[in-house]
Amino acid sequence: MALVTAKGVEVRVGNKRLLHDVDLRIEAGEIVTVIGPNGAGKSTLLKAIIGAVPIGSGRIDKRAGLKIGYTPQKIQLEKTMPISVGRFLSLAGSFSKGARSEVLDKTDVIRLRDAQMTDLSGGEFQRVLLARALLRKPDLLILDEPTQGLDQPAEARFYRLLAEVRKETGAAVLMVSHDLHVVMAQSDQVVCLNGHVCCSGAPAQVSVDPSYKELFGVRAELALYEHNHDHSHDHSHDHGEHSHD
Amino acid sequence: MIDDFLVRALIAGVVIALAAAPLGCLIVWRRMAYFGDATGHAGLLGVALGLAFGLPMMVGVVVLAAAMAFMVSYATRRGDYGVDTVLGVFAHSALAIGLVAAALLPGVRLNLTETLLGDILSVSWSDIALIAVGSAGIVAVMAWRWRTLLNGTLSPELLVAEGGSLMRDRLTFTLTLALFVALAMNLVGVLLITAMLILPAASARPMARSPEQMVAIAAGIGIVAVGAGLQFSWITDAPAGPSIVVMSSIAFILSNFWKLLRN
Secondary structure, three states, X not given: OOOEEEEEEEEEEOOEEEEEXXXXXEOOOOEEEEEOOOOOOHHHHHHHHHOOOOOOEEEEEEOOOOOEEEEOOOOOOOOOOOOEHHHHHHOOOOOOHHHHHHHHHHOOOHHHOOOEHHHOOHXXXXXXXXXXXXXXXXXXXXXXXXXXXXXXXXXXXHHHHHHHHHHHHOOEEEEEOOOHHHHHHHOOEEEEEOOOEEEEEOHHHHHOOXXXXXXXXXXXXXXXXXXXXXXXXXXXXXOOOOOOO | OOOHHHHHHHHHHHHHHHHHHHHHHHHHHOOOHHHXXXXXXXXXXXXXXXXXXXXXXXXXXXXXXXXXXXXXXXXXXXXXOOHHHHHHHHHHHHHHHHHHHHHHXXXXXXXXXXXXXXXXXXXXXXXXXXXXXXXXXXXXHHHHOHHHHXXXXXXXXXXXXXXXXXXXXXXXXXXXXXXXXXXXXXXXXXXXXXHHHHHHHHHHHHHOXXXXXXXXXXHHHHHHHHHHHHHHHHHHOOOHHHHXXXXXXXXXXXXXXXXXXXX
């Protein structure tokens, strides 16, 4: 059975219809990436799946006992709240200190355990969020724009980390991303969203879809190019660049 | 020898400062200072309506403050206006409606200065008992739901994703705030309730390394401000409520100055 099945989902906030007629299916272990312009409802869809946004019509079914690890797009971490990385992780629930160290180690931020969250760089912050999501040993990771605001090297490091985590845990991933070239190279399924699902399917299938080209224009062509490019260099990419940070 | 009424004022002030610390920190973290204002101002209307209907004052205030809190959170979620505008509209409307109602409703006679600025020096032992029970309730609820409240502050979505309830988070926060307004109104008045909440918390920020530390330091600053404010008021004959808030302001300046020097 699929991990998550959404059918005809509609989300309204006030008078605004943010999503309508959204169908989505996430199978165990697959990477599903949601792309689309700003205001397309990408984050809303993710929030609807975790249950943080009520759906007007349609339905979202989750496999019984499905464990979701979620990283929000942003956290209201004003400079006003003093909190260390370690304490932030402990807020996830009753997990042992050992379990907390393990995920911090896995995401390579264990040395930051005592650092204040407000002192972290964008990349470090995302790794801490991912660590917290991993604590629950999720079957499905839901990541809302995990590389937003990261520079290119940090972004590359994050995707490499994500690939490692997946290899280890076998968790499925549902994420919102703007990095078209990565999306095309790494996803099993791409969902092109603009209030509704414009097109979805395997990357190769989506990249030739007229509605995809319409939404992303020149960038789409570029991504397709990089997609092929990435493939031929896949191996040199994966090795030897590990302990930079 | 210290006069009995000063002792009562001190006890009441210290107890309120203890309840204000966790709530005040949450308000500062959630950027909801205006929300405290709106809820506090609604308390005035609560007093007027309570008096008009012959209900205990506490009941009117808690009901109106809670109703205001829910209306505000609904209106801000609709997103027709900016959050600051919605809160400004509600806070000032509530204050004005409360003042008008107090003037027009039959059988309501309010001492305006007392209502707006409080009268901590006239607090009775039975008031103190009520304030102590109410404050203990607030602190107990805060302690019980602390992890959820912190998660709801950091990220409502993360709270839900990890199995928490947003509704319960909002309810806990709103109802304890309404209760606090009802308790603190007599002491510092509707105008200065928000100050009692956010000034100690904001002053504590530069010195704190964890959320709990910030609450503890805020409580300490609040208590010192109450003591110093009452003493100041005793010596100079200035009104007690504002004197306490002035002491908190001084704490705010000192703590930020200290941070400046340290860096």
